[in-house]
Amino acid sequence: MAIAVVDEEKIERLVEALRDAEGGPLMVREVADRLDVSRNTASKYVDVAEATNEVVTDRYGPARRVWLPEKAPSGTAEGA
Numbered sequence: 001m002a003i004a005v006v007d008e009e010k011i012e013r014l015v016e017a018l019r020d021a022e023g024g025p026l027m028v029r030e031v032a033d034r035l036d037v038s039r040n041t042a043s044k045y046v047d048v049a050e051a052t053n054e055v056v057t058d059r060y061g062p063a064r065r066v067w068l069p070e071k072a073p074s075g076t077a078e079g080a
Helices: 008-020 028-035 039-051
Strands: 056-060 063-067
Touching (some): 028 063
C-alpha cells in the first residue's frame, strides 16, 4: 500500500480530535466532520496516522473506529 502525501496539520488535528474525545473512539465519519473533509479523505488520513502508530483502528460492523494507542481497548492492535 502506498502512503499518500497528506497535510501534517490534518494528522495533528485528527490526534487532537481524539484527545478531545478522551482518546476515542471516533468513527471515520466523525473524524471527517471534525476535520471538515470527505469521509474518503478522512479515511486516508486515518490510514497514514495508523501506519505511523499515531492511532489504532478496529472494525465495528462496516465502519472503522479510531483510538489513540494508549486508549485502545483489548483486542485492538495496541490494546491486545
